[in-house]
Amino acid sequence: LSEFPVDRIRNFCIIAHIDHGKSTLADRLLEMTGAIAKTDKNKQVLDKLQVERERGITVKAQTASLFYTHHGQQHLLNLIDTPGHVDFSYEVSRSISACQGVLLLVDANQGIQAQTVANFYLAFEAQLTIIPVINKIDLKNADPERVESQIENVFDIPREDCIRISAKLGTNVENVLQAVVERIPPPTAIVHDPFKALVFDSNFDHYRGIVANIAVFAGHVKKGDKIVSAHLGKAYEVNELGLLCPQEHPTQKLFAGQVGYLIAGMKEVKEAQIGDTLYHQDQPVEALPGFKPAKAMVFAGMYPVDQSEYPGLRSAIERLTLNDSSVTVQRDSSLALGAGWRLGFLGLLHMEVFNQRLEQEYNASVIITAPTVPYKAVLSSAKLIKNRRGIQNNMMYVDDHRVMMKYLFPLNEIVMDFYDLLKSLSSGYASFDYENAGYQAADLIKMDILLNGRPVEELTTIVHRARAYSTGKAICERLKDSIPRQMFEIAVQASIGSKIIARETIKAYRKNVLAKCYGGDITRKMKLLKKQAEGKKKMRRIGNVEVPKDVFINVLKRKEN
Numbered sequence: 001l002s003e004f005p006v007d008r009i010r011n012f013c014i015i016a017h018i019d020h021g022k023s024t025l026a027d028r029l030l031e032m033t034g035a036i037a038k039t040d041k042n043k044q045v046l047d048k049l050q051v052e053r054e055r056g057i058t059v060k061a062q063t064a065s066l067f068y069t070h071h072g073q074q075h076l077l078n079l080i081d082t083p084g085h086v087d088f089s090y091e092v093s094r095s096i097s098a099c100q101g102v103l104l105l106v107d108a109n110q111g112i113q114a115q116t117v118a119n120f121y122l123a124f125e126a127q128l129t130i131i132p133v134i135n136k137i138d139l140k141n142a143d144p145e146r147v148e149s150q151i152e153n154v155f156d157i158p159r160e161d162c163i164r165i166s167a168k169l170g171t172n173v174e175n176v177l178q179a180v181v182e183r184i185p186p187p188t189a190i191v192h193d194p195f196k197a198l199v200f201d202s203n204f205d206h207y208r209g210i211v212a213n214i215a216v217f218a219g220h221v222k223k224g225d226k227i228v229s230a231h232l233g234k235a236y237e238v239n240e241l242g243l244l245c246p247q248e249h250p251t252q253k254l255f256a257g258q259v260g261y262l263i264a265g266m267k268e269v270k271e272a273q274i275g276d277t278l279y280h281q282d283q284p285v286e287a288l289p290g291f292k293p294a295k296a297m298v299f300a301g302m303y304p305v306d307q308s309e310y311p312g313l314r315s316a317i318e319r320l321t322l323n324d325s326s327v328t329v330q331r332d333s334s335l336a337l338g339a340g341w342r343l344g345f346l347g348l349l350h351m352e353v354f355n356q357r358l359e360q361e362y363n364a365s366v367i368i369t370a371p372t373v374p375y376k377a378v379l380s381s382a383k384l385i386k387n388r389r390g391i392q393n394n395m396m397y398v399d400d401h402r403v404m405m406k407y408l409f410p411l412n413e414i415v416m417d418f419y420d421l422l423k424s425l426s427s428g429y430a431s432f433d434y435e436n437a438g439y440q441a442a443d444l445i446k447m448d449i450l451l452n453g454r455p456v457e458e459l460t461t462i463v464h465r466a467r468a469y470s471t472g473k474a475i476c477e478r479l480k481d482s483i484p485r486q487m488f489e490i491a492v493q494a495s496i497g498s499k500i501i502a503r504e505t506i507k508a509y510r511k512n513v514l515a516k517c518y519g520g521d522i523t524r525k526m527k528l529l530k531k532q533a534e535g536k537k538k539m540r541r542i543g544n545v546e547v548p549k550d551v552f553i554n555v556l557k558r559k560e561n
């Protein structure tokens, strides 16, 4: 690929509420531009991570360069697929910074939802061209008329701008490609200026070191060039670069306006900061503004199951945070668990996904403590919504049937399971998004959970005084259900200071794994014992009690009717 005329380049992403069909539309766009073969097996091709495939959600933004001929002229369209879940909105804002336009995708049946609004404002504030696309018009209950009215009401975009499609069947998807070329402006990149690129994503490859995804804002870069990263001022030689189609496609050069990948002998995670600027060694440029650091909302301790695994886990966490820079990491240590880290996440799903990626991509086994939210402490010594200490702030009608309400909530009330509950109470109709509203004074106390008298650090929580008894009781009951019976009786207690406020008992029981091996087959015996020992690795010892490690998260999820 030689230099591509900048006026025939378009950088865009698809933004939408979760499940409105971004990844499916991306599949169709890839097929129609020949980036991937057209088969019925193309399902969410850009969702490459194992966790994405298992959960059916997009976690990481992915990039693909597509070639599309419009009025006889070849255009280069750089598509960035973005995640829809509220916990991953940081990825959305990063993607947007490399684009000039967005496809705002709305489900023809569900209409505008919480993340549709949040993502719209991200794009709107960045002054991008917004193309409204109404998806799933093939559904029996599709009501594109109504969704167009919502788009007019809420976003002030004329209904004539909307494109009605079915990403699943491919209906009208060609019109989307045309609109991308016709409505979105090309990047304002200048090919003759000195090279300047934004690192908008990076990941660690076991064989090649750090692979940075870059958007070239000016000039060009080629193999063998000496480049500098503005953040550390360190120089590197470019070993490889190319386009993402969506597979890596090595090229000789990358030019202004293009988006691609670059490998330049960066070995350490801190060398490829997301938001960093790259330039030629002999032609320094002013660094780009970079990104606002993501604000962690949920914190949890993370420890190796065995302290000997500490160094391995440290490098796994470092490499994974390179690919997910919204996670904050601080070293921490605990009497019971040894050396570890305190990690900050954007939400609970984010934390679970991070944990799963550590296990799947880095083969790491970790103990994660119960998540907490930040509190500011002063030391001296209605439904669902009323239950969660919510205060209504404002309300706006999206159309006759839908209302958007804003509430002020204590973060700890919504972090664990509010989203799941809201969904089930409203049969899936309600949707939810949040932003930080600052600290507020509240009557909070510290509650400990004890197993046979030993406090379980990971389950210590801060609760509202009025809710201490019911929460303590519920946690004890859930612990009783989730801790397997052991050879002795276990007392499960909740306490405030020295006062016990709830108690459950787990009866004794002996699990003899050898019971089924009648005779003396020693290898079989060893196998079973080894299996049991491996099972125990997933356990954490508190005093003499073995606790399965997933208990720590599950126990704190509330179940309300």
Ligand SMILES: Nc1nc2c(ncn2[C@@H]2O[C@H](COP(=O)(O)OP(=O)(O)OP(=O)(O)O)[C@@H](O)[C@H]2O)c(=O)[nH]1
Pocket (backbone or CB within 6 Å): 016, 017, 018, 019, 020, 021, 022, 023, 024, 025, 044, 056, 057, 058, 082, 083, 084, 085, 135, 136, 137, 138, 139, 165, 166, 167, 168, 169
């Ligand atoms: N009937 C119908 N179903 C569709 C259409 N487009 C997508 N879907 C379905 O909607 C579901 C969600 O689609 P995805 O493409 O995974 O949605 P997404 O917005 O990428 O979801 P996240 O990446 O998790 O945010 C899948 O089951 C798709 O098959 C469509 O045009 N018609």
